[in-house]
Amino acid sequence: MDRKRFIKNSGIGLGIALLPGVLLSQPNLFSTPHVSLNDPKVVKDDDGDVLNVIGDIQTHKLLGKDTNNQIVEWVDNVAPGVGIPPHIHTKEDEMFRVVKGEVEITVNSKTTILKAGDIAFAPKGIAHAWKVVGTEKAKMITSAFPAGIEFMFQELAQLPAGPPNFEKVAEICGRQGVTFV
Known part of the structure; x- marks a missing residue:
């Protein structure tokens, strides 16, 4: 052969x-x-668990347990002046979609005013921040993928009312891989 x-x-x-x-x-x-290992789910506008996360009023609509840990989604209903300082995620990407009001968002040192219908994407590893601007409350749908960050928000919502203890907030966020810059 x-x-x-x-x-x-x-x-x-x-x-x-x-x-x-x-x-x-x-x-x-x-x-x-x-x-999917999960059942389909329909979430109405009034549905969800409302959390006060240091002034950010979040209504959690879809959690990791609902989506096979693919995504978590919540609605932020916040007053002018409320926002989240610059920070970096190491575990999840985030997407912000403004439904009502105006939100100033900074992603990778570029600042933009988002209005109803506008969307911003903040990939993990990139510094970002947001703040409600103007005179009316803003409604913003925020998605994070993969899921898991909802546990951090649940823990932050348990902090006592009043000015937050930044060291405690940073500790809780740090366990989720979120650091402030």
């Missing part, structure tokens, strides 16, 4: 011998792709 023919025949035989093991070792090869 010549060399070329040997390699060709050996390769086919080896492929046939290994194919069942390769196919069976692929966990989702024969399942429907992108199947």
Whole structure:
């Protein structure tokens, strides 16, 4: 048998011998792709858990437990002057969509005023901040992916009323991989 023919025949035989093991070792090869482990969910405007996260009134609409930890989404309903100082996430990206009012957002040192219908994206590892500007309350839908940050917000909402203890806030945020700059 010549060399070329040997390699060709050996390769086919080896492929046939290994194919069942390769196919069976692929966990989702024969399942429907992108199947969620969660049930569908409809969330009405008035639905959700309301948290006061140091003055940021958040209504949590979808949590990680609802989305197979893919995304968490909440609605911010905040007064003028309220905002979040510059910070960096190491675990999740965030998207901000203004529904009502005006929000000044800074992402990667670029500041923009978002109005109803405008969206900003803040990838993890990039400093960002936001603040409600103008004279009316703002309503903003914020999404973070993957999920997990909702636990940080739940803990922050348990802090006592009044001016926040920045060291305690930084400690809670730091456990989620969020640092202030």
